[in-house]
Amino acid sequence: MNRQHTYLINGGVDDAISPLDRGLSYGDGVFRTFKVVDCLPVNWPIQYQKLVSDCGAIGIVCPSAELLMAEIQMLFDLDETAVAKIIITRGLGERGYAPPAVTAPTRILIKSQMPVYPASHFQDGVALYTCRTPVAHQPMLAGIKHLNRLENVLARAECRDPSFIDGVMMDIDGHVIECTSANLFVRIGSHLYTPDLSKAGVAGVTRQRILDIAHYLHLSSEIKVLELQEVLSGDEVVICNSLYGVWQVRRIAEQVWPIGKLASELRELLRL
C-alpha cells in the first residue's frame, strides 16, 4: 500500500470516528504502538496483556486477542515491516463525564510506515534535552498508556533542535520519570536502574523486558526513585521503546558520556 496511513475502525475500512466518541471528548481510552513484521506483531503476548491491563485500569473491556490479531492480519502485508497503533476508547457517549452503564468500546487499528532512523542513533547514540513541562503525579493513572497525553505534547514541543531526539521529563519533585516517548535506564556500576512510575509515567513493554533480562549482562535491575543528578552522574544511560529498541544516550543537556556498549548489548539480547 502506498498511503502513509491506513486504518480499520471497529474492523471496517470506511468508518470514521464519531465526534461523540469519548476517546475524543475526554481522552477516555488507551493505546499501544508496536512493530508488525510479516503480519506478526512483535512481542504480541506482552503488548496484548498490557492493553488488557490498561483497559481494565479505567474500566474498559478490552476486545479479544483473536479479534485484534485477525484485524492486524487483514491490514498488514507479508514481506512488510510497519508500525501498528491500537487505540481502544470507551466508545460513544452522551454529554457528561459519567461512563454509560453499557458501552461498546471503539477499536482503532492504524498502520504507519516504519520510521527511518539514522544509523548513527544506533551506532553512536543520541542526545536528549531536559523538559520544563513536569509530569503530574496521578497514582490512579500512573503507568497506563492512556489517551491523556497533553503533557508529552507540551514537553516534546519545547525543543525543535533536531540534534536532540527526545526530552527527559521529571515530576514536580524533580525526579526523573521518562522521555516523552521512551523509558530510561541508568547503569551505575553493576546496577541498572529505571525510574519508579508508581506516581506518574508510562510503563512500556521494552522497559519491562529489559528489567527481566538485565541479569544476562550480569547487571542487577531495579526500579528506583531517581534524581536527575543520579542519572547525570551514572556510568551509562540508555532509552528504549518498542520501535527502535534501545539507544545509547551520549548527552543530556550539558552532560556528555563516551560511547558505551549497553544499548547494543541490550538490543542484541532483545533481538531488536
Add this chain to the structure above:
Amino acid sequence: MNRQHTYLINGGVDDAISPLDRGLSYGDGVFRTFKVVDCLPVNWPIQYQKLVSDCGAIGIVCPSAELLMAEIQMLFDLDETAVAKIIITRGLGERGYAPPAVTAPTRILIKSQMPVYPASHFQDGVALYTCRTPVAHQPMLAGIKHLNRLENVLARAECRDPSFIDGVMMDIDGHVIECTSANLFVRIGSHLYTPDLSKAGVAGVTRQRILDIAHYLHLSSEIKVLELQEVLSGDEVVICNSLYGVWQVRRIAEQVWPIGKLASELRELLRL
C-alpha cells in the same frame, strides 16, 4: 430536529473525525460547553475569550469568532434552547508527540438537547459526594478546559447513586478544587471563596462571573486555597456551571446544610 445530537465538523455536515486527529490521539485540544437560546450563544464574548485563551495556552490558533458564530447560527434553530459544545483540536498529525510545524485545527460544533434538570435541584438544592480520585497538580495546564479529562471520568464514575448529583474533587494535598463538572463556592460570613486553580482544575466562565458580581450581594469574593474542612464548616456552599447556573449544596458526604438563599440570589443576578 429530532435527533439527540447534530454536529458540524469544520463547517461540514457529512464529515467525521479522522483516527489520526490529535484530539483523539493525545487529547490535544480544548472545548467549551454553553447554552444557545434562539440561535444566540449565552455569554458568548466571555466563552469565546476563554476559548481563545485556552487554545493559546497549548499553542493552537483559535478559529475566528465570526466563523464559529456563523456555524452556531447554521446548526441551531430559532425558538429553541439547546446545548452547544465546541471542540478545537490541533488537527491531523503524523505519529509522534511533536506538534506539526503547520497545522490546521479541527473545529467541531455539537448540538445537544438541553438537559431536563429536576425542579428540586433549583428549589431545594443538591447533594455531593467526595471523590477518591485526586486532581493532579499540573501548573502548565491548570485552569484550561482541555481534552485530557480522564480524572473527571474516573471521579464521576465513583458514585452511581443518583441522589448525589456530582462529586467534590480534591488535589493530592487534600485541597478542594472543583466538582467533576462544576466550580464551587463557599460563603463564610460576608466572604465568598472559591478554590485556587493555579495548580489544577478548570476555571469556568460562571465562576468568573460570580467572582465579578458577588459584591452586589454585599459579599467580598476571593480565590483561596481551601481545605475540605473549611468548605464543610462554611455557612453556605453553591456549585455552578454554564448549563444550570447555580445550585445550593445541601449535603456533602455527611455534612448537611439548611436551605439557603445564595444560589437563588446568584441565579437572579446572573439571570440564568
